[in-house]
Amino acid sequence: MTNRSTPIFQAPVLQSPLLRAPTFPDADATRIARLLHIILVATVAVNLFYSISLLFTVPDPGLNLIVDGVLLVAQLASLLLMHRGRLRLASIILVSGIWVYCNFVIFVFGGSQSPAIVLYFLVIIIAGLLLGGRAAVTVSAISVVAGLGLMYIEVIGLLPPSQIPITPMYSWVALIMGMVIAAVLLYLAMRSLNDALDHARRNATALAEKNRQLETVQITLEKRLQELKQAEMALRLSQERLHTVVNNAPVILWGVDGKGTVTFLEGKTLQEIGVRPEMFVGHSVFDIPVGRVPELTGHFRRALQGETFSNVEKMRGRIFEMRYTPLLENGDVNGVIGIAIDITERRQAEEALFQAQKLESLGVLAGGIAHDFNNLLVAMLGQTSLAERLLSSEHPAREHIRKAVDAAQKATTLTRQMLAYSGRGQFEIVPINMNTLIDENIKLFQASVPKNVTLEAHLGPFLPLIDGDPAQMQQVIMNLILNAAEAIGQEPGTVDVVTRVEEAVESMDDNGWQSSGSVAPGARYVAVEIRDDGSGMSEGTLARIFDPFFSTKATGQGLGLAAVLGIVHGHQGKIMVRSEVGAGTVFKLLFRAGTNQTPPAEIEEHSDPVSGHSAYVVLVIDDEEPVREAVYDVLLMEGLRVLTAADGKEGIEIFREHAEKIDLVLLDLSMPGMSGEETLNKLRQINSTVPVILSSGYDKRDLRHRFSTKDLTGFVQKPYTAQRLSDTIWRYLAAFRR
Numbered sequence: 001m002t003n004r005s006t007p008i009f010q011a012p013v014l015q016s017p018l019l020r021a022p023t024f025p026d027a028d029a030t031r032i033a034r035l036l037h038i039i040l041v042a043t044v045a046v047n048l049f050y051s052i053s054l055l056f057t058v059p060d061p062g063l064n065l066i067v068d069g070v071l072l073v074a075q076l077a078s079l080l081l082m083h084r085g086r087l088r089l090a091s092i093i094l095v096s097g098i099w100v101y102c103n104f105v106i107f108v109f110g111g112s113q114s115p116a117i118v119l120y121f122l123v124i125i126i127a128g129l130l131l132g133g134r135a136a137v138t139v140s141a142i143s144v145v146a147g148l149g150l151m152y153i154e155v156i157g158l159l160p161p162s163q164i165p166i167t168p169m170y171s172w173v174a175l176i177m178g179m180v181i182a183a184v185l186l187y188l189a190m191r192s193l194n195d196a197l198d199h200a201r202r203n204a205t206a207l208a209e210k211n212r213q214l215e216t217v218q219i220t221l222e223k224r225l226q227e228l229k230q231a232e233m234a235l236r237l238s239q240e241r242l243h244t245v246v247n248n249a250p251v252i253l254w255g256v257d258g259k260g261t262v263t264f265l266e267g268k269t270l271q272e273i274g275v276r277p278e279m280f281v282g283h284s285v286f287d288i289p290v291g292r293v294p295e296l297t298g299h300f301r302r303a304l305q306g307e308t309f310s311n312v313e314k315m316r317g318r319i320f321e322m323r324y325t326p327l328l329e330n331g332d333v334n335g336v337i338g339i340a341i342d343i344t345e346r347r348q349a350e351e352a353l354f355q356a357q358k359l360e361s362l363g364v365l366a367g368g369i370a371h372d373f374n375n376l377l378v379a380m381l382g383q384t385s386l387a388e389r390l391l392s393s394e395h396p397a398r399e400h401i402r403k404a405v406d407a408a409q410k411a412t413t414l415t416r417q418m419l420a421y422s423g424r425g426q427f428e429i430v431p432i433n434m435n436t437l438i439d440e441n442i443k444l445f446q447a448s449v450p451k452n453v454t455l456e457a458h459l460g461p462f463l464p465l466i467d468g469d470p471a472q473m474q475q476v477i478m479n480l481i482l483n484a485a486e487a488i489g490q491e492p493g494t495v496d497v498v499t500r501v502e503e504a505v506e507s508m509d510d511n512g513w514q515s516s517g518s519v520a521p522g523a524r525y526v527a528v529e530i531r532d533d534g535s536g537m538s539e540g541t542l543a544r545i546f547d548p549f550f551s552t553k554a555t556g557q558g559l560g561l562a563a564v565l566g567i568v569h570g571h572q573g574k575i576m577v578r579s580e581v582g583a584g585t586v587f588k589l590l591f592r593a594g595t596n597q598t599p600p601a602e603i604e605e606h607s608d609p610v611s612g613h614s615a616y617v618v619l620v621i622d623d624e625e626p627v628r629e630a631v632y633d634v635l636l637m638e639g640l641r642v643l644t645a646a647d648g649k650e651g652i653e654i655f656r657e658h659a660e661k662i663d664l665v666l667l668d669l670s671m672p673g674m675s676g677e678e679t680l681n682k683l684r685q686i687n688s689t690v691p692v693i694l695s696s697g698y699d700k701r702d703l704r705h706r707f708s709t710k711d712l713t714g715f716v717q718k719p720y721t722a723q724r725l726s727d728t729i730w731r732y733l734a735a736f737r738r
Helices: 027-057 062-083 087-108 115-131 133-156 168-248 296-304 344-390 398-421 434-448 470-488 560-570 625-637 648-657 676-686 701-706 722-736
Strands: 251-257 262-266 309-315 318-329 332-342 430-432 453-459 466-468 493-503 514-516 524-532 574-579 585-592 617-621 641-645 664-668 692-696 714-717
Touching: 027 062, 027 087, 027 115, 062 087, 087 115, 087 133, 115 133, 296 309, 296 318, 296 332, 318 344, 344 398, 344 625, 344 722, 430 434, 430 470, 434 453, 434 470, 434 493, 434 524, 453 470, 466 470, 466 585, 470 493, 470 524, 470 560, 470 585, 514 560, 560 574, 617 625, 617 648, 625 641, 625 722, 641 648, 648 664, 648 676, 664 676, 664 722, 676 692, 692 722, 714 722
Parallel strands: 453 493, 617 641, 617 664, 664 692, 692 714
Antiparallel strands: 251 262, 251 332, 309 318, 318 332, 430 466, 493 524, 514 574, 524 585, 574 585
């Protein structure tokens, strides 16, 4: 039973979707559907009204009702198609139905006199609203043709008489109704046009906004594209640089996947060690024979477990620094990449630098020890030689003192060797022809070697002179010949001494040479080689032969080759050695060809000794108390008055106080605090003419570099005996006596 309280407009029939205009996602479709819905409702209403009126105005309305029914069917079909979204087909059916109905009404109800002619205009407007301008033109053309046909039929009299009398009232009513419908349709057309224009404007605005967005996107894309091009160019440049580095630098790049399979292997160094990438790429690192580096497998396992580390390996005669870096993805290792850098030359340079620093440090140590030892020997020799002079020749203690003096003098040989190793030995530099030096001493050298050793000299012609100390050079050649003879042992063998001229090049250290010292590439050098066919040396022995106190002989002191090295360095030369067990040894010395200038003048030494002048006063400045005591005793025995000072500052104070009485100053070169050089300068400021004799355990050449001849009177080398000291003192006192 129907609820009477329900409003009629809420009845289910009136709320049916068929009675409402449908909506679609497309705004144009929704607009046309609304127009079609209004026209359908209007034409259905008119059609129903007209059909009902026919029942009361037409005597026989049967045919008219059939045509009205056909139009109503077309309208209902159009309505259903509209709700199914078939808007164009619905519009065509509706326009066609109205047009057919229009022609029927004109044909039946009066022809040209029928007010239904206005339906032509209405159907054209409806076609334009629903189907567009082209459809309106088409309908207009068809209507014209149909109208002409109806006019022809009417003219020839075939038009049936109208069933309704055409009165003016009827015509005006029909005309007014048509005008109202036309006005409504025109209003709908204008409204539809405005809606379309508004929609177009909104679309245009939206399109403009889209265009602006697209322009922004385009600018962003162009910028991004430019960035990508730059990134691509940078990547290509980086790849080219990496390719250049890999193909030119001493590196090897490699990578393995998570299972240990080699994925890539490249680098210029591969060619140098005789490895081709295809030998390893595609193979597991755990299946590749690793030769002398079995720990490589363990290193790869560590890296595949996520550990990053570096290590140094030696492969095929080269030294590589290996870097292992795991590739992580979501915390899991999916591969390892690495780089191997050839550091062979760097390690060799580091080793050479280490050796040079070690030798330099040992040289400084040896020089310092020798200096201090010389000061002790001065006291020992001074006191023992003084005691020897005081004892008569028949005294039973004289022989023991003589032995002590001999032992102390032998000890000076050890200090000379240590000073030679440190490069601060006493050199007398003169032009030397090495061929002449070897030729003059060849018999001495031959007599020094065992009978089973043959000494041969192969001296190159036109050998230039070098600047050096002949005695030191003779010691170098002698030491090397004796070492070569000892390496030969008891079997027959040969020692060759070879001289020639060489031009220094940077690659002189190649071919297995171990060297010390440097040369100037392109300069001329005199080369001296001492070769033997003895037992040779191992790598370990070869690395230590120049170390002080290192010796392979049970009774050796280990200073022979150390002294050779020091002498060569002191002459700014280079020493090279090459040896192999069972293949003998070669020592090669290089000395810069000299300028053949006249040797520098020595500090003048006078030889007019006098004695017994107790008026002479000597100031002794030395930081070593045993030296001061020994010198004091020796000079006091010579009848001289002696003043002593423990350092330069005290010596200057004493000299300033007794400047007019002091006849000579004996000054130690090496003192803590105020050095000998500073002390001498201050002495000269007080008295520029007083004789000053420097005393040192180092080379006399240091005096030429640090002092001028006018500032320096003489020099006495430590250690010295009492006799040598007294002779030197009296020589200069005689030359400068008042």
